[in-house]
Amino acid sequence: MSYITPLEKRKGLKLWGSPNEIFLIVAIVVLSLIIGLNNSVFFSIATPFDLLRSSLIEILFALGLLIVLISGGIDISFPIIGIFAGYTTVVVMLGLGLDTYSLWIPLVLAAIIGAALGTINALLIAGFGLPTLIATLGTAGMFRGFLLSYIGSVYIANIPLGLDQFSTADLLSVETGQGTLARLHVLVIPILILAIAIAWLLRRTMFGRTVFALGGSEESARRMGMNVRWTKARIYMLVGAISGVAGILYVSLQRKADPYDLYGTELEIIAAVVLGGASIMGGYGTVTGTILGVLLINLIKDNLILLGIPGSWQRAAIGLMLLIGVVGQAISDKRRAKQATVIEEDAS
Amino acid sequence: MKDISRDLTRRLLSDRKLTQLIVVALVVFLGFSILVPDLFLTPRNFISMAFQIPEIALLALGVMLAMLTAGIDLSVVSMSNLAALSTAYLLVTQVTEGGGNVYVWIVIAIAIGILVGLISGLANGAIIAGIGVTPILATLATLTLYNGIAVGIRNGQSIIGLPPEFTAIGNGSFLGIPIPMIILLVAGVGVALYINKTGLGMQSVLVGANQEAATYSAIGVRKVLLMTYTLSGGLSALAGLIIASRSASANPDYGASYVLLAIVIVVLGGVNPYGGFGTVTGVILATAVLQMVASGFNALRFSQFFYQLAQGFVLIAVMILNTYVDKRRLKAKKDKAPQES
Numbered sequence: 206m207s208y209i210t211p212l213e214k215r216k217g218l219k220l221w222g223s224p225n226e227i228f229l230i231v232a233i234v235v236l237s238l239i240i241g242l243n244n245s246v247f248f249s250i251a252t253p254f255d256l257l258r259s260s261l262i263e264i265l266f267a268l269g270l271l272i273v274l275i276s277g278g279i280d281i282s283f284p285i286i287g288i289f290a291g292y293t294t295v296v297v298m299l300g301l302g303l304d305t306y307s308l309w310i311p312l313v314l315a316a317i318i319g320a321a322l323g324t325i326n327a328l329l330i331a332g333f334g335l336p337t338l339i340a341t342l343g344t345a346g347m348f349r350g351f352l353l354s355y356i357g358s359v360y361i362a363n364i365p366l367g368l369d370q371f372s373t374a375d376l377l378s379v380e381t382g383q384g385t386l387a388r389l390h391v392l393v394i395p396i397l398i399l400a401i402a403i404a405w406l407l408r409r410t411m412f413g414r415t416v417f418a419l420g421g422s423e424e425s426a427r428r429m430g431m432n433v434r435w436t437k438a439r440i441y442m443l444v445g446a447i448s449g450v451a452g453i454l455y456v457s458l459q460r461k462a463d464p465y466d467l468y469g470t471e472l473e474i475i476a477a478v479v480l481g482g483a484s485i486m487g488g489y490g491t492v493t494g495t496i497l498g499v500l501l502i503n504l505i506k507d508n509l510i511l512l513g514i515p516g517s518w519q520r521a522a523i524g525l526m527l528l529i530g531v532v533g534q535a536i537s538d539k540r541r542a543k544q545a546t547v548i549e550e551d552a553s
Numbered sequence: 554m555k556d557i558s559r560d561l562t563r564r565l566l567s568d569r570k571l572t573q574l575i576v577v578a579l580v581v582f583l584g585f586s587i588l589v590p591d592l593f594l595t596p597r598n599f600i601s602m603a604f605q606i607p608e609i610a611l612l613a614l615g616v617m618l619a620m621l622t623a624g625i626d627l628s629v630v631s632m633s634n635l636a637a638l639s640t641a642y643l644l645v646t647q648v649t650e651g652g653g654n655v656y657v658w659i660v661i662a663i664a665i666g667i668l669v670g671l672i673s674g675l676a677n678g679a680i681i682a683g684i685g686v687t688p689i690l691a692t693l694a695t696l697t698l699y700n701g702i703a704v705g706i707r708n709g710q711s712i713i714g715l716p717p718e719f720t721a722i723g724n725g726s727f728l729g730i731p732i733p734m735i736i737l738l739v740a741g742v743g744v745a746l747y748i749n750k751t752g753l754g755m756q757s758v759l760v761g762a763n764q765e766a767a768t769y770s771a772i773g774v775r776k777v778l779l780m781t782y783t784l785s786g787g788l789s790a791l792a793g794l795i796i797a798s799r800s801a802s803a804n805p806d807y808g809a810s811y812v813l814l815a816i817v818i819v820v821l822g823g824v825n826p827y828g829g830f831g832t833v834t835g836v837i838l839a840t841a842v843l844q845m846v847a848s849g850f851n852a853l854r855f856s857q858f859f860y861q862l863a864q865g866f867v868l869i870a871v872m873i874l875n876t877y878v879d880k881r882r883l884k885a886k887k888d889k890a891p892q893e894s
Binding site: 279329333334335336338339340342343344345346347348349350351352353354358469472473475476479485486515517518519520521522523524525527528530531532534535536538539 | 691695701876
C-alpha cells in the first residue's frame with residue numbers, strides 16, 4: 206500500500222484541473238448543447254459575448270469574495286461597498302464639476318472609497334475579533350443606511366463622460382447572421398489580467414499563502430508565527446478596494462448610478478464562488494473555479510427561458526443549484542476527511 | 554408574595570445581559586418620551602407597537618434556537634413568506650363568497666401554512682445535520698430556494714384580499730391584548746420550556762456550548778439539530794401567518810431586511826452567536842427595544858434607511874461591548890487565580 210498524502214494527490218490531479226472545475230466545464234458544455242439544440246439562436250457568437258458582459262462585474266466581486274472565503278471568513282457587505290463606492294464617486298465627481306473623459310479618476314476614487322469601507326470591516330474583524338458574518342451583516346446595514354440617508358437616494362442618469370463612454374467601449378464587434386452586431390466589451394482584458402494577478406497573489410506570495418494557512422487553521426497559522434491579524438485586516442481592505450472598483454464599473458456599464466442597485470446580489474455571488482469549489486470553511490478555492498462558477502450561474506440565468514423554465518422560477522432554480530453545490534461540497538469534504546483517516550490508519 | 558417578587562428580581566438581576574437590556578430599554582423609552590412626547594408617549598403608539606412586535610420576535614426566536622446550537626438560520630424570512638403564501642393561496646382559492654365553511658378552511662389553511670414552515674425547517678435540519686453542510690451555507694441556499702418557490706407559485710405577485718374572518722386574527726384583541734401578542738407569549742413560553750425543561754432542548758444548548766464534547770457525551774447531535782431547525786421553521790411560519798393576517802395579503806418578497814433585524818435582535822438580546830447561551834426574555838425585550846427605536850425614529854421623521862443604519866450600528870456596538878466585557882472578565886479571573894492557589 207503506497208502512502209499517498211492528500212497534497213500529492215491534489216498535485217497529481219492538477220494536470221487535469223480539480224474535479225470540481227472539470228465538472229463545471231462539463232456542466233457548461235452540456236447545458237449549452239441542450240439550450241442550443243432547443244433553440245438554434247443560441248449558437249451564435251453573440252451568446253458568449255453577452256454571457257461575458259453580464260458576468261464581468263460578478264467575476265470581479267466573486268474574486269474579492271474568494272479571498273475572504275479562502276481565509277475562512279465570509280463577507281455580506283461587498284455589493285453594498287460596491288454600490289456605495291460607485292454612487293459616491295459619481296456624486297463627488299459631479300459635485301466637483303469633474304465631468305471629464307478620464308477613466309482613472311473614478312476608478313481610483315472608487316477604489317479608495319471601497320478600501321476605506323473595507324478598513325472598517327478590517328477594524329471590526331481583525332481589531333475587535335468579531336465573527337465575520339455578524340460584522341459584515343452589521344456594516345452592510347450601516348453602509349446602506351448611510352448611503353441612502355446621507356449621500357443620496359436618487360438615481361443619477363448623467364454619469365461622468367468617461368464612465369458613460371466606457372460602457373460602449375468594445376474590444377471587437379462582429380456582424381452576426383441576423384445582421385445585428387455582437388460586441389465583446391474591452392473590460393474582458395483588464396479583468397483577465399486582474400484574475401491572473403489574484404491567482405498569482407494567492408499562490409505565489411507570502412500574503413496569499415498566509416490567507417490559505419489562515420483558512421486551513423487559524424490557530425496553526427498563529428503558532429507558525431504568521432501575523433494573523435494583519436493578514437485579516439489586509440484581506441478586508443483589499444476586498445473593499447476590489448468591490449469599489451467593481452461598483453464603479455457596474456455604474457459605468459449600466460450608464461446610471463442607482464443607489465438601490467446591487468442590494469441582495471451577495472447571495473448569488475456567494476453561490477457562484479461556492480459552486481466554483483471554494484470551501485466556506487476556508488483553506489480551499491481557485492480563481493478558475495470561481496470564474497467558471499459565475500459563468501455557469503449566468504449561463505443558466507440568461508437562458509432559463511430558452512431552457513423552457515419560466516422566468517418566475519429563475520430564483521428557485523438558482524437556489525436549487527446553490528443547494529446542489531453546497532451539498533456536493535459537503536459530501537466530498539466528508540469523503541476526503543474519511544480518506545485521510547484511512548490513510549493514517551494504513552500508515553501506522 | 555414578597556419572597557416571589559424578591560426571587561424574581563434576584564433572578565432577573567443575576568443575568569447581567571438581561572440587566573443591561575432593561576437599562577437600555579428604559580433609556581430608549583425615556584429618551585423618546587422626552588424628545589417626542591406627543592407622538593411617542595401615546596396609547597395609540599404603544600398599541601400599534603404591540604401589534605408589530607410579535608412577527609419580528611417570532612422570527613428572532615427562530616434565529617435564537619439556531620444560534621443556541623452555534624448555528625444560524627438565515628432562511629427564516631423566506632420560510633415565513635412561503636408559509637404565508639401557502640395559507641393565503643388556499644384561502645383565496647377555497648373561501649369563496651357565500652361558501653359555507655369559511656372557518657373550517659381557515660383552520661385548514663393555517664395548519665397547512667404551519668406545516669409548510671415545519672417542513673421547510675425540517676429540510677434545513679436534514680441538510681445541516683444529515684449531510685453536514687454548514688448552517689450559514691445551507692440556510693443561505695434554502696433562503697434563495699424557498700424565496701424562489703414563493704415567487705414561482707404566483708409569478709412573483711402577491712396575494713391580496715384575504716377573507717375578513719382570517720384578518721380578524723391579526724388585527725383583533727382579546728381582553729385588551731392584541732391576539733398576535735398572545736400568540737407570541739404562548740410561543741415564547743413554549744420555547745422557554747423547550748430550552749429549559751425538555752431533554753432535547755437542554756441538549757441543544759450543550760451542543761452549542763461544545764459540539765465535540767456533546768458528541769462524546771452521547772448526545773444525539775443530529776436529532777437535536779433536526780429539532781432546532783424544524784422549530785425555527787414552525788416559528789417562522791407563525792410569524793408569516795401573523796403578517797398575512799395583519800396585512801390581509803401575502804407577498805413573496807416581504808421583509809427582506811428582517812434577516813438583519815432578527816440577527817440584531819438576537820445578539821442584542823444577549824444570545825451568544827458562538828452558541829450555548831440565550832434567553833427568550835432577552836430576545837422579546839430586545840425586540841421591544843428595537844421597535845421603540847423604530848417608532849421613535851418614525852416620530853422624529855427619520856427615514857427607514859436611517860433605521861437600517863442604526864440597526865447595523867447597534868449590532869456592532871453590542872458585539873464590541875460583549876467581546877470587551879468578556880475579555881475583561883476573563884482577565885480578571887486569570888489575575889485572581891494565582892492568588893488563590
